[in-house]
Structures are given as C-alpha cells and as structure tokens.
Ligand SMILES: Cc1cc2nc3c(=O)[nH]c(=O)nc-3n(C[C@H](O)[C@H](O)[C@H](O)COP(=O)(O)OP(=O)(O)OC[C@H]3O[C@@H](n4cnc5c(N)ncnc54)[C@H](O)[C@@H]3O)c2cc1C
C-alpha cells in the first residue's frame with residue numbers, strides 16, 4: 035500500500051508582516067510552519083502506516099524554505115520526501131498548484147491514497163485536493179474525519195451538518211482531511227537522526243514534463259483584482275484605568291444595557 | 297545558564313526534542329494535572345513515539361543505545377516541565393535496567409524491543425510497608441513449584457503501579473538466608489494473583505501514579521527469574537546505582553525551572569519603586585541559587601560520564617550526585633518561593649509545585665541519609 039501526503043508550508047502567524055502599501059503578505063520574511071491540517075494528514079498517514087504497513091511519501095510544492103517541513107514529515111512517518119520546486123511554479127493559483135501536484139502524484143503511481151489537508155491556513159480555498167483529484171481523474175472525498183481500508187475498499191467518514199456520512203470508494207482516491215485529533219505524534223528521534231544525512235529529491239518542471247505556460251503565474255487563471263482592508267463600522271471602545279474602577283464601569287454599562295439585573 | 301556545556305549533535309537534538317515535547321505535551325497541562333492529581337498518558341505516548349523510552353536500551357534490541365549521561369539529559373529537561381511526568385518516565389528505566397544488566401538473551405529479546413518502542417511501561421518494586429530504607433527487611437516470598445514460582449506479599453509505593461506491563465519484583469526465594477535468599481522476578485500485568493492497590497494521594501509528583509502491588513499466590517513461569525536465585529539484591533542495588541544519577545538529573549530540571557520563574561518575577565515585581573531584584577538580599581540569593589544549581593549539574597553530568605566511561609565502582613559517586621543535587625534543588629525551590637513572596641505560595645503559580653515535587657527526590661531511590669551512609673561506606677574503603 036502506498037500513501038502520498040501532500041503538505042504545504044504556511045507563514046507562522048506571529049512572523050507574518052503585511053506590506054502597508056500593497057496590503058499583501060510579505061512571504062519572504064515570514065517563517066514557515068506546516069499547515070495545521072497537513073499535520074493532521076501526517077498523523078492519519080502515520081496511523082494508517084502502522085495499521086497496514088503502508089509506504090508513505092510526502093510531497094510539497096514550494097521554494098526550498100519548505101525543506102525543513104519535508105524533513106519534519108520524514109521524522110514523523112514519511113519514508114520518502116520530494117520537493118516540487120521550480121522558478122516556473124512561482125505565483126501559482128490553486129489550478130496551477132494542482133497541475134504540479136497531480137503530475138508528481140502520477141509519477142509516483144501506483145498509489146492507493148492521496149492525503150491532503152482540508153484547506154490551507156493562508157490560501158484557505160480548499161480547492162487543491164478536489165482539483166488535483168479531477169486532474170488525476172480519480173474520486174475525491176473532502177472533509178474526511180477518519181478513513182480505513184476494508185476488503186480493498188476505502189471507507190471514509192465525512193462530517194456534515196446533518197451528521198456523519200460513510201462513503202465507500204475504490205482506491206486510489208484523494209481525501210482532504212479535517213480529523214479533529216486529540217493527539218499528534220512528535221518526531222521520532224531515530225528518524226530525526228536519519229533525515230539529517232538523507233539526500234532530498236527535488237523535482238523541477240522539466241522532471242515533471244510540464245509545459246511552462248501551464249505553470250505559475252502564467253498558468254493561473256485567477257487574478258487578484260484588488261486587496262483591501264476590511265473597515266468595521268462599529269468601532270470598539272478602549273477603556274483605560276484602574277481595574278476596580280473599570281470593573282465598576284463595566285457592571286454599570288451591562289446593567290444599563292439589560293445584560294445584568296439592576 | 298552561566299555555565300555552557302558542549303553537547304554532541306545527537307545530544308543537542310535529544311534535548312531539543314525533549315523540550316519540544318515539554319512545550320507541546322506537558323507545559324500547558326502540568327498545573328492542571330497537579331491540581332487534579334491526574335495521570336495523563338499523552339506525554340508518555342509522545343515520549344514513546346519519539347523513541348525516547350529506548351535511550352538506554354541497546355541498539356540490537358531496537359533502542360538508541362545511549363548512556364547514563366543522555367538518560368540524565370532527557371530526564372533533566374523533562375523535569376523542567378513536570379517532575380511528575382519525569383518520574384513516570386524515569387521509573388520505567390528503573391524497571392528496564394535490571395533486564396538490560398541481568399536479563400538472559402531470551403528475556404532481552406522478549407521484553408527490550410517493546411520497552412524501547414514505549415509499547416510497554418516498566419516498574420521496579422522493592423519497598424514494602426516494613427522495609428523502606430532497610431530494604432533487606434523485605435518479606436515478599438517466591439516459592440518454587442515445579443516450573444513455576446508462586447509469589448506472596450505486598451510491595452508499597454510503587455511508581456507506575458497498575459500502569460506498568462513489566463514489573464521487576466524483589467522477593468525471597470530462601471527466607472532462611474535473609475538478603476542472600478532474595479531473587480529478582482519479572483511479573484507481567486495480567487499474571488494470575490497479581491494486582492495493584494489504590495492510588496496513593498501525594499504532596500507532589502501528583503501526575504505520577506504510586507500504588508501498592510499485591511501478590512496473592514501469584515503464579516509465574518520459572519523463566520521469569522532474572523539472573524540466578526539469591527541475586528535479588530545484587531540486581532536491585534546495581535540498578536539503583538545506575539538510576540540514581542537520574543534522580544539527580546530530575547533535581548536539576550526542577551531547580552532550573554524554579555530559578556527561571558522566580559528570577560523573571562523578581563525582575564518585574566516593583567516594591568519601594570523598583571524591581572525587588574535590585575535589593576541585594578534578593579539578587580545575592582539568586583547568585584547563591586545559581587551557584588548551587590551549576591555545582592549540582594557539574595556533579596551529575598560528571599558522574600554520569602564517569603559511569604558511561606565504564607567505571608566499575610560507582611555507588612559512592614552516584615549517591616553523591618543524587619544526594620547533593622536533590623538537597624540543593626530543595627533549597628533552591630524553597631528560596632524561589634521566598635523570592636516571590638505570596639506569589640510563590642499561590643497555586644496559580646508553578647513554584648509551589650516545584651517545591652512539593654522536589655521534596656520527594658530527597659526520599660525516593662534511597663533517602664539522602666541512606667545516600668550519605670553509602671558515601672561514607674565507600675569513602676572508608678578508599679581511606680583505610
Ligand atoms: C486569489 C488567489 C491568488 C493567489 N495568488 C498567489 C500568488 O500570486 N502568488 C503565490 O505565491 N500564491 C498565491 N496564492 C496562494 C496559492 O495559490 C495557494 O496557496 C495555493 O494554490 C494552494 O491553495 P490553497 O492554499 O487555497 O490550498 P487549499 O486547497 O486550501 O489546500 C488544501 C490542501 O492542499 C494541499 N496543498 C495546497 N498547496 C500545496 C502545495 N503547494 N504543495 C503541496 N500540497 C499543497 C495541502 O494538503 C493542503 O492542506 C493565491 C491564492 C488565491 C486564492
């Protein structure tokens with residue numbers, strides 16, 4: 035059994051700076067962290083690996099600063115880590131990203147399962163998993179809480195507003211995960227030692243036999259037509275002073291508004 | 297830290313990983329575990345998944361094959377976050393050492409890989425109600441019956457009692473011979489006639505589990521005997537010699553945490569128009585705390601390295617490391633509270649927990665009075 039986990043580096047919230055002129059993220063200066071949903075994907079992959087002795091391959095598209103995150107994936111459970119990196123990939127929207135991921139995944143065939151996060155913490159479109167599945171021509175199941183194999187079929191539990199949905203699919207599929215786990219394993223010390231001396235595989239546009247016009251900015255139909263800061267009509271008030279005095283003022287206000295009994 | 301140690305790449309990675317586990321799996325919960333006196337398996341599972349139960353297990357059995365020094369580094373930094381968690385962790389080594397040091401090939405193959413992977417937790421059971429410091433006074437018996445031993449008796453205050461899958465138990469196979477008639481056994485969770493008593497209520501280390509172990513015609517296969525009959529105290533004492541550095545290392549971690557929390561407070565707390573750290577009575581106390589902590593660390597590290605270098609006689613050395621570091625840590629934690637005034641005394645702040653936790657380190661794995669007896673005995677062998 036082969037499981038491919040597709041992970042993304044997202045800027046750490048504390049280190050993100052917004053350019054005051056253009057209002058865009060200054061990505062270069064931000065430190066990257068693993069997209070939280072992708073940490074879930076790795077944990078699920080690790081559990082499936084234990085259960086079915088699966089091989090786990092982690093891939094990520096991004097500049098070389100995502101390498102530490104791939105190493106992290108190795109130290110958690112991945113047996114092989116591949117960076118998909120090329121200047122031509124820069125500026126990709128979800129479609130151009132999915133093209134690269136789909137092509138890389140194709141090269142890793144045969145595989146049984148592609149695990150992704152439900153959505154990324156920065157882009158937050160949740161489009162990449164289903165788009166990638168569409169490009170691969172295989173089923174996609176989104177918002178998966180848990181999944182397992184039964185009689186060569188994949189059973190996926192999917193959370194909806196109405197309750198849990200149980201879906202059955204023939205592998206291979208792409209699943210985007212939102213598992214709400216209460217435990218994520220830390221890196222293994224042995225794997226941390228191993229990954230230090232491991233050569234990283236890097237695949238470029240050429241390795242993936244992708245034509246440049248379908249990639250990056252030029253291959254991205256999405257255009258950002260404008261970025262604006264949301265203005266709040268209701269301005270908050272800031273009270274300053276001694277805690278006791280402020281508490282009294284707050285109680286008076288709450289009573290006035292009828293939130294507390296007079 | 298004013299004294300810096302140069303660690304190897306592997307050792308630094310180990311400390312980093314422990315700190316990561318501490319930040320993520322322990323720090324946010326430690327005060328709550330203490331308050332509720334509850335054991336949480338998650339940090340233990342994290343340590344297992346991180347391979348860290350394998351530190352002292354030889355590589356051929358799936359462990360990391362590291363030494364007492366690395367064990368101390370791990371225990372020290374775990375204790376920085378919670379000495380209760382580090383007690384659960386270190387007590388498992390107390391149960392693993394007898395297998396590593398005295399197990400036969402079959403026993404090692406059967407148990408060590410699972411211990412290394414953290415799939416099985418260990419305990420070490422020597423103390424009995426009437427036999428604390430006077431460990432030779434144990435009364436638990438192990439009677440040979442054909443291919444079995446039948447154990448009867450009660451062990452008291454056993455860390456990981458009821459949790460551990462593998463319990464190393466010291467019992468008398470030949471009561472007539474006294475301590476020379478003691479032997480060490482491996483008792484597994486689920487063995488007939490073996491059970492754990494109720495969980496003790498403690499002053500500190502409240503996220504660890506301490507219980508009685510009860511043997512009521514507990515029948516185990518004869519191949520669970522460790523080493524030979526009559527070697528029980530040899531096994532127990534050698535194990536404690538190795539593990540005692542770990543108790544010293546626990547003291548380092550707790551004292552380090554106490555120092556950091558209290559100095560940060562003292563530099564922020566304004567009285568008489570200035571931070572209390574500006575008062576010499578306060579800053580000199582911190583100077584004294586740091587000196588004692590660094591002296592303890594130097595001793596614990598040095599003794600650990602002495603053992604790893606292949607020393608044969610190290611009872612006196614490991615007794616010194618344990619006794620000195622834990623006494624200093626007790627003093628440091630007491631001063632940390634004093635330097636924080638009422639804030640140090642309140643249960644919303646962690647220093648009172650350090651103070652309660654650290655107290656036990658002067659008691660378990662042999663009281664500090666007993667350590668001094670050991671040191672004095674070893675000393676008189678050298679200066680005849
Ligand atoms: C309108 C718009 C314009 C954009 N313009 C730019 C731009 O000009 N320059 C720029 O750099 N970025 C740009 N982005 C961001 C970038 O396109 C997206 O972050 C990227 O395509 C992934 O989409 P997402 O973050 O919404 O992923 P989602 O679909 O929310 O992510 C779901 C999952 O897909 C997988 N995944 C997503 N991306 C990757 C990846 N790179 N490698 C491996 N797995 C992945 C992960 O498993 C992830 O959990 C833009 C995004 C939008 C919405």
Ligand SMILES: Cc1cc2nc3c(=O)[nH]c(=O)nc-3n(C[C@H](O)[C@H](O)[C@H](O)COP(=O)(O)OP(=O)(O)OC[C@H]3O[C@@H](n4cnc5c(N)ncnc54)[C@H](O)[C@@H]3O)c2cc1C
Pocket residue numbers: 387420421422423427428429430452453454455456498501506656659660661662663664665666669
């Ligand atoms: C939280 C906790 C966890 C523990 N975990 C374990 C465990 O996992 N396994 C295990 O086997 N045991 C365990 N113990 C037991 C521990 O090792 C004993 O408590 C310890 O050895 C001291 O024995 P005692 O408490 O009976 O004290 P006593 O022996 O009754 O001592 C009372 C006092 O007399 C002093 N004293 C006694 N004899 C002498 C002497 N000859 N010279 C000078 N002073 C002396 C002692 O130092 C002490 O101050 C644990 C104890 C605690 C509190």
